[in-house]
Amino acid sequence: MNETEKAPQIAILGTGLIGVAWAALFQHHGADVRVWDPVPDACAATVARMAAPLSQLAEVAPDAGPRGRLTLCETLAEAIIGADLIQENAPESISIKHALFADVEPLMAPHAVLASSTSALTWSDLGPGLKDPACLITAHPFNPPHLVPLVEIYGTDPARIARAEAIYRAADRVPVRLKKDATGHIANRLASALWREAVFMVQDGIADVEAIDAALVNGPGLRWSVLGAHMAYHLGGGTGGMAGYLDHLGPSQERRWADLGVPSLTQEVQAELVAGVTREAAGRGIADLEATRDKALIAALHARKDAPPV
């Protein structure tokens, strides 16, 4: 933070995995964070649960400056009053979120932004929970939120979107705007589309689970960490770029789309998916796999400081 600027005031509602990651991220980047959870014990455990993400953030962004203040709030009002951004991480239920919004809205400052971390729901699902839906944006992070920079944003008030984006950018995030709201936002639509074909290849016997994952991580996944999918076809078109690609290979791409599969999660397919990831995990438990993922993500984030993506 610039010393002459007031630190952003952030309320974190809900201290599940996502809420804790947001709290650590904002605090590390100098914002003042007030955390609230309807379950008092959950809130009290937050400090201990923030230790691991804070330690990772110290590796990722060692020059972020002094941490902001952390306040564990006993009441919702204590968290909301005076907050610039309220990051909501309640369970993925329309009725739970609507009930929470009814309590939040009267406490919000006029300029404040209510940002929902919702993955499964849309702005159109959540807006009816508010008297003034313009104060709401969806702001979906990608797991783990303190390491993966993406925040997908949809809202109707350009001024609030711009203020929220500035706060996310100050916390080293990359906000990306949707033009209209959509189930799965952008990233989970892409992830679902890719996984559908990955499951189809398992079902159809083209390749094993672990071979598909190895192909992704050592092929397109690696390339998509530095180059977007559209831009990849621009480069695939040679000197003609995207226009050249579409002229020469557009029809074959449409034929390839028609050849993609539509799998079904039958008991047999589910059993093969479970068996496949079990082979791939090779005895490593979830916590071990997550630690490996995070270490690799941190190294990848360091790599892009000197050599940014296209």
Added chain:
Amino acid sequence: MNETEKAPQIAILGTGLIGVAWAALFQHHGADVRVWDPVPDACAATVARMAAPLSQLAEVAPDAGPRGRLTLCETLAEAIIGADLIQENAPESISIKHALFADVEPLMAPHAVLASSTSALTWSDLGPGLKDPACLITAHPFNPPHLVPLVEIYGTDPARIARAEAIYRAADRVPVRLKKDATGHIANRLASALWREAVFMVQDGIADVEAIDAALVNGPGLRWSVLGAHMAYHLGGGTGGMAGYLDHLGPSQERRWADLGVPSLTQEVQAELVAGVTREAAGRGIADLEATRDKALIAALHARKDAPPV
């Protein structure tokens, strides 16, 4: 190379972008490389065109040991006779490849592997070009082949597949096996599935081209560089892993699949794709974009040496 081992003898047929990258990769990793192209000038230009990939390989793998020998061959026979692996990079035409195979097969050593770099064709398309199709494998690299580690392999002779895999591994590649041949192998099926949804989101007005690319590169793309798609759902299932994920969220994933789009490359969509990548390129030409991609790939490859993917 271990000094007591004989260097692999590699024939590279065709000196387009892919052939040149293969030649540089194998030579850098100590193999003896014989290059042949039906156009004599193309072969003569190969040394100059190998300079850039060789320089990048020196950054990626500085400890690879002494380079192998490079021989520019005037005849096909000079390249093939004595080769352990013949990497074919002819144009993507069944008739051209069949005609080439007819010349190659009589010159091959009994143990040799004919490996086709084909992207668009399958083993089943190419096998009929040979008296003994068992000597053929498809071995598809992912562009740029000297930087992206993936080689996707299909063939019918387990001994030849194993020998080819050993040669690719010695050149720091990650070979991945298909269980049956499929158009697009694994990686391009995944890339097509993802791009179909990316184009749909442009067509449907959900997000701009450059927003979708930014979401991918800063979200799922980054994560897929360290964690496979199947394994991501294993971790997304909490302590229950993939089985827990499928129990709780399998049905919602199937609904999400049904909600994905089927775009059409109309003139209007094509125009928007071209306009979008033009905005995203922000004045950078193809060569500049490729240089940025390669620099970022090299940094990402360094990052995974200390912190390998899951």
